[in-house]
Amino acid sequence: MEPVTEQLEQEISLLHTHICEGLGDPKRVLILYLLADQPRNVTELTEALGVSQPTVSHHLKLLRDRCLVKAERDGTSIYYSLADQRIIEALNIMREMLADILTHRASLMEVSR
16 A cells, blocks of 8 residues: 555545544434445335435435445436445444443443442
C-alpha cells in the first residue's frame, strides 16, 4: 500500500466521520443488515422495520448520500442494495467490540455487589 499524503489522510478522516454519522441511527443500521440479504424496495423495508414510508425514504437518502447503499430501478420499483458488502464486516466488528464492552461492564457490576 502506498503512503497516504496528509491531504488524503484529512479527506479520509472527513469521509470516515461522514459515514459514521450515517450509522448514527439504529434504523439505518437495521436497513443495512436487511440489504445484506438481498436488494429491497421501500415497501419491503417499511414492512420489515415497522416504520412509515417517509421515514424509510429519509434513512435511505442519508445512506445513499454517504455511498453506503445504491439504488436500481426495476420497472416502477426502485430496489436498494449495499454499495459495498464490507460495511457489514465493519458493522459486525463493531458489534463484537460492543458485546465485549457490555460483558466487561456486567462483570464489573457483579464484582461491585
